[in-house]
Amino acid sequence: MLLIARFDCFVSGEQTDSVDYQVRSYDVPEQTDLDLMLRAEPIHRYQNEDDEEVEWRFAEIVATEWSPRFDAGEEVIGFITGRPVPAPAQ
Numbered sequence: 001m002l003l004i005a006r007f008d009c010f011v012s013g014e015q016t017d018s019v020d021y022q023v024r025s026y027d028v029p030e031q032t033d034l035d036l037m038l039r040a041e042p043i044h045r046y047q048n049e050d051d052e053e054v055e056w057r058f059a060e061i062v063a064t065e066w067s068p069r070f071d072a073g074e075e076v077i078g079f080i081t082g083r084p085v086p087a088p089a090q
Helices: 034-039
Strands: 002-011 014-025 044-047 053-065
Touching (some): 014 053
Antiparallel strands (some): 002 053, 044 053
C-alpha cells in the first residue's frame, strides 16, 4: 500500500512553517491501524547548525491507496501548490 504522510517541523519545541510530505510504501494488511503505526515510530531528531533541537513529528495521513496499480505515464503522486515567492533582491 502507498500512503502520503505529513510531518511538521519543530525547532526547540516551537512549531515552524516547514512541512515534510512523505510518500511511503508498506506491505501490511488492510486492517492495519496506519495512524497508530506511524505514531509509534520514533520522532526524527537532530541538532541544527545553531545547536537547536529539530524534530519532525508525524501530523496526519493525507492519502492512502491499498492496491496501487499503475499504467505507463499515469500520474502516481502530484501536489498542487502556489508559485514560489521570489527571493528579495540583495
